[in-house]
Amino acid sequence: MTPSALDHAISVQNVTKRYGSFVAVDDFTFDVRPGEIFAMLGPNGAGKTTTLRMILDILKPDSGAISVLGGPITDSAKDRIGYLPEERGLYRDVPVLQVLTYLGQLKGMSQGEAERRATELLHHVDLGDNVKSKVSELSKGMQQKVQVVATILHHPDLIIVDEPFAGLDPVNTQVIKDLLYEMNRDGMTIVMSTHQMHQIEEMADRLVMIDHGHRVLYGSVQEVRDRFAQNAVIVEGQGDWAALSGVTAVEVHDNGREFLLRLAEGTTPDQIMHAAAVGKDYHVRRFELAVPSLNEIFIQVAGGNGTNGGR
Amino acid sequence: MSWRKIWVVLRREFQFNFKRPSFLFTALGLPVLMVAAMFLTVKITSGRETDLSKFLTIGYIDRADIITQNDPGDSEITYQPVTAPDLTPLADDADPDARAAYFAALEEAAAQQVVDGALDGYFVVSDQYVLTGQIDLFAQGNIPRALYEEVEDFMRAQIAALAPADLPVSQDRLREDPSITIRDIDSNDELSDAALIGRFLLPFIFVLVYAMAVNTTAQFLMNGVVEEKENRLMEILATSLRPLDLLWGKLLGLGALSLTQVVLWLGAGLIIMQVNDDAREFISGVTFRAGDLVLIAVLFLINFMLYAAIMLGIGASVTAEAEGRQFAGIFTFITVTPMMLLVTFFENPNGLLPQIFTFFPLTAATGLILRMGLTTLPTWQILLSVGIQIVSVLVVMWLAAKVFRLGMLMYGKPLTPRALWQALREGHVTLTTATAEAAPQRSRKRKGLWR
Numbered sequence: 001m002t003p004s005a006l007d008h009a010i011s012v013q014n015v016t017k018r019y020g021s022f023v024a025v026d027d028f029t030f031d032v033r034p035g036e037i038f039a040m041l042g043p044n045g046a047g048k049t050t051t052l053r054m055i056l057d058i059l060k061p062d063s064g065a066i067s068v069l070g071g072p073i074t075d076s077a078k079d080r081i082g083y084l085p086e087e088r089g090l091y092r093d094v095p096v097l098q099v100l101t102y103l104g105q106l107k108g109m110s111q112g113e114a115e116r117r118a119t120e121l122l123h124h125v126d127l128g129d130n131v132k133s134k135v136s137e138l139s140k141g142m143q144q145k146v147q148v149v150a151t152i153l154h155h156p157d158l159i160i161v162d163e164p165f166a167g168l169d170p171v172n173t174q175v176i177k178d179l180l181y182e183m184n185r186d187g188m189t190i191v192m193s194t195h196q197m198h199q200i201e202e203m204a205d206r207l208v209m210i211d212h213g214h215r216v217l218y219g220s221v222q223e224v225r226d227r228f229a230q231n232a233v234i235v236e237g238q239g240d241w242a243a244l245s246g247v248t249a250v251e252v253h254d255n256g257r258e259f260l261l262r263l264a265e266g267t268t269p270d271q272i273m274h275a276a277a278v279g280k281d282y283h284v285r286r287f288e289l290a291v292p293s294l295n296e297i298f299i300q301v302a303g304g305n306g307t308n309g310g311r
Numbered sequence: 312m313s314w315r316k317i318w319v320v321l322r323r324e325f326q327f328n329f330k331r332p333s334f335l336f337t338a339l340g341l342p343v344l345m346v347a348a349m350f351l352t353v354k355i356t357s358g359r360e361t362d363l364s365k366f367l368t369i370g371y372i373d374r375a376d377i378i379t380q381n382d383p384g385d386s387e388i389t390y391q392p393v394t395a396p397d398l399t400p401l402a403d404d405a406d407p408d409a410r411a412a413y414f415a416a417l418e419e420a421a422a423q424q425v426v427d428g429a430l431d432g433y434f435v436v437s438d439q440y441v442l443t444g445q446i447d448l449f450a451q452g453n454i455p456r457a458l459y460e461e462v463e464d465f466m467r468a469q470i471a472a473l474a475p476a477d478l479p480v481s482q483d484r485l486r487e488d489p490s491i492t493i494r495d496i497d498s499n500d501e502l503s504d505a506a507l508i509g510r511f512l513l514p515f516i517f518v519l520v521y522a523m524a525v526n527t528t529a530q531f532l533m534n535g536v537v538e539e540k541e542n543r544l545m546e547i548l549a550t551s552l553r554p555l556d557l558l559w560g561k562l563l564g565l566g567a568l569s570l571t572q573v574v575l576w577l578g579a580g581l582i583i584m585q586v587n588d589d590a591r592e593f594i595s596g597v598t599f600r601a602g603d604l605v606l607i608a609v610l611f612l613i614n615f616m617l618y619a620a621i622m623l624g625i626g627a628s629v630t631a632e633a634e635g636r637q638f639a640g641i642f643t644f645i646t647v648t649p650m651m652l653l654v655t656f657f658e659n660p661n662g663l664l665p666q667i668f669t670f671f672p673l674t675a676a677t678g679l680i681l682r683m684g685l686t687t688l689p690t691w692q693i694l695l696s697v698g699i700q701i702v703s704v705l706v707v708m709w710l711a712a713k714v715f716r717l718g719m720l721m722y723g724k725p726l727t728p729r730a731l732w733q734a735l736r737e738g739h740v741t742l743t744t745a746t747a748e749a750a751p752q753r754s755r756k757r758k759g760l761w762r
Contacts, residue, residue, distance in 0.1 A: 056550045075313060075553070083550045089542035094327070105319045106551035150547065 008067065009034045009158050009189040010055055015064030017050055017213075024050045026213040028064070032191055032206075037184055039204035039221075040193040041294075043302040047213040048193050049086060052160055055191075056083055069158060079108040082156035086163050086193070088147050092136040096122065096146055099135060100153055107154035114153065121149045125175055141172045148176050152183055159183060160191045165199060177203065197295040207294075209301060216301050221294070228297045231263045232290035233272055239282035244275050260290055312559070316552040320560020325568050328531045337527050338572045342579040361457045363388065366450065369462070370424065370433035372417050374410075375440035378469050384486070388461055393433055395420035425451060434462055506592050514684025515653055518677045520576055521611060522646050528569035529618040530639055532561055536626030536715070537635050545719045554716045562619050569615050603683055606693070613700045614676040618642070620704070620711035627711075627718035628726040642673065649677045660686040669696045672703035 010032035017025040025047040032038045042048050053059040055066055057073040069077050090099050097118055104114030122131055125145045127138075135143060144167055151159060164180070165173045180203070184190055194200060200207060201221060209217035217224050234253075235241065241250045241259050246267030251260040261272060269289055276282045292300070328334055370393040371378060381390050398420065401413045414435075421433040432450030437443060448454060448462060464486070471485035494501055539545050548557055584591045621642055629635045649656070649668045656665050660682045668678030669692060679696045682688055718726035 058546070058549050078550060081550065083547065085543070085546040087543040087546060089544055091538070091544065092542060102319070102323050103547065103551065106316060106548070108315075 007034075008032060009036075009069060010038075010191065011065075011067040012051070012055065013065045013067075015051070015054060015061045015066060017047075017054060017059065017061050023213050025054070025061070025210070028210065028213065028215055030208040030215065030218055032189060034189055035184070035187055036205040037180075037190045037192065037203050039200040039207040040191060040210065041195070041197070041200060041207060041298060042210040042216075043298075046210045046302075048210055049162065051210065052083075052162060052191075052193060056081065056160065079154065080157045082151040082154065082159040084147055084151040084159075084161040084164055086166075090135045090143065090146060090150070093134055095132050095134055096127070096138070097131045100146070100150055103150045104153045107156075109154050117153055117155075118149065121153060122146075125149060125179065140167050141169060144168055145172060145176065148179065152179070152188075155186075156188065158189045158191070160193075162193045163195070164192060165194065165196055197293065197298055201294050209298070211302055217297070224297065225291050225294065228300070229289060229291040231265070231267070233261050233263070233269045234286070234288050234290050235259050235261060235276070235284060236286035237276075237282065237284040239276065239279065239284075244272060244279070246271055246275075258286075313552060313556050316556050317560040317563065320552070320557055321564035321567070324532075324535065324561050324564030328528070328535070328565065328568050329571070331531070334527065334531070334568070334572070337523065338575050341523075342576050346579065346583060362455055363457050363461065366431045366455075366458055366461075368429075368431050369458075370421050370430045372414060372421060372433065372435045374414055374438045375436045377436060377440055377466075377473070379472050380468060384464060384468055386461055386465065388465075390465060393417055393421040393424065393430070422449065425449065432458070436466070440466075509592070514681050515650065517607075517684065518650060518680050520573070521607075521614070521680065522650070522677060524569050524572045524576070525611070525615050525618050526643050526646065527572065528565045529615065529622040530636075530643075531568070532565045532619050533622035533626040533635050533639055534632055535561065535565075536623060536719075537629060537632045540627070540719065541631065549719065554719065555712065558623065558712060558715055561623070562616065565619060566612075566615055570611075573611070606683075606697075607680060610676040610679065610697070610700070613697070613704050617672065617700065617704045617707055618646070620708040624707075624711040624714040627715040628731075645673045646677065649674050649681055653681070656681045656685060666692075670699055672699055675700045675703075 008031045012028060012030050015025055015028045016023065028047070028051060040048050040051065050059060054061050055068060055073075057078070066073070069080055071077070091102075097115060100118035100122075101111060101114040104118060105111060109117070119128075119131060122128055125148070127142060127145055127149075130138060130142065135146065138146065148161075148164065151161065159180070161180070164176060168176060177199075180190055180192075192200070192204065204221055206220045207217065207224060208215060219227070236258050241247060241261055244261070246264050247261045248264045249262040251262070252258075253260055263269070263272065273284075273287055276284050276287070366388060368389045368391065370391055372393050378392075381392075395417055398413065398416050401410060405413065418435065421430065424430040425432060432448065432454070434446050434448040437445035437447070439445065446462060446466065448459065450458070468486050471482045474480070474482060474485055492501055539548065552560075622639060625635050625638045625642075629638065649665075652664060652668075655662055659665070665678060665682055668674040669682060671678070675696045679688075679693065683693075714726060714731060717731060
């Protein structure tokens, strides 16, 4: 079954996992759609890695059901998954191509096919000159790129990457990001767990946030941001903002360059924009809706101030 | 089980570990070094033991008054009584104290003459020579074996000269060495001196080679698992194949490597046998029969699996290679204990300690082979020992697989015996692997690990 013919690339239904008396994941439910880039976020120890390990069948859930690529995970389904764990490494004293060929063969590729594809991908990520280098001879960033190559080597239908950009400089981050986009364009479903909120905002279609084992946010990135949007606007410029009709409070942000105008119930941002535009004592350089960034939402939710956004 | 993936792991483990410098040294370098050392030792010592060119004049002090002939045969050595010009000759009726003082002075003079170069050595025939045959031989530096034999011949000639004329034994016979032929009790075949030494030493050498092969490769297995844990590769491997496939791939790959090592050593032994007569004689002393060799091959397999499983368990439990080596050292020490206490096997192969070694799982293989080389064992003892080993292998492998699955993803923290005991008692461990089983809910009821 091709991923696009599936309802869900991954379906996690009411999954609970305990370690002794500690509940790591509690009645957790979400779906990943075929062909999307899906983000899983949450503070440290929230249950992300446990969930990923359950999806990959490294751990068994105590209750609930998980379906991957159309059913309970099987050995052949595993060969269609590429996994980049957070705790990662490679055989250090072995040439890069040899390591990749071995890992490719373990995913069901023939030796020749694995070698050919590994060489091709290494060139693609600017490591063409390091095919015969030992892993220990590579820089941390280069090793990270080899890891990503190992994850996508066998052309999986589903890629699960845990903190894929950790330890990478901006140039290499872009190389990996482009590679992931390319894989996604080819139809691969990507599940990404990361703390880098701007990467999620930029790359992900949908997200789920887990905290203390519970789902606290779930939906498309835009939906989540809209859900946390306040009845407020952000302006930059000069003028007596508090004097505008419908503004109930003004907060000064960013060293006085930026102002958050809280609006009275029934007042719309359009009315404020109009009032500022026609008022001769107002000069507006920037005007936008006060939609929080994912980072702010993350801090708000993980800090215990979240609304029940886990819908 | 995926045999294709097991084969991939097997091939990788074999090829990677075959290229390790430590393996190449143990498998190829060590036999070469041992043969070279043996060859050099034989060359040096054989020259030293037969070279009499530095021993032309040998003095003697005859306290038993038995020497009557200074040139009894065709020896190139000149024998002469030790004399001391300043010393008053011993009176016939001298008391014991005077005799003792006289001979002490004579020995002192002899020692001085050796230092001065007048004599190349001397020997003292004891007062009770007729009863004890005691002779003390002195010389500077190494005294070759050939000199002992020359002096023995010289003394036998003295005894022959004293024999009465009507003795029904010829003087020539009395001058010669006794002729003893040593034969194998079962085959009645004649055994040379080399074969006789081989009979004692070969089981030991065999067990040593055996233990080295097993320990070297089993420790590679441990190092490999620790490396995969240290390098955080386990999680990728765990999502690529079942732990049991990984475990079997490693066991078979390194088992094949161990076998290769033994074959290389046996091959070297056979080549040496072909080109060296002494080696052939040495090996002809071995008491193993064809059936024994089959049994030894089976024991090798069982023993490898036992140690490999132990090393696998250690590798999965520890967090660093150094820590693993400490634990492995304990088990290696236990394996070589029979070799360290080899003398107890020589003294009595059926003694209590050799029997304990035969039935204790960790020493059973080495204990059994050592005893088989030295004595004929009752069939029940062989069967019981092999049975104990088979049961031990099954138990240890079962346990090792649990430890492996529990410990493989525990980075940075060791697997404690408490955690292991808890997992065993609860009848399940947290880590499982992919199967075609349906709903994960059912996993709650699953007790076993093995599928």
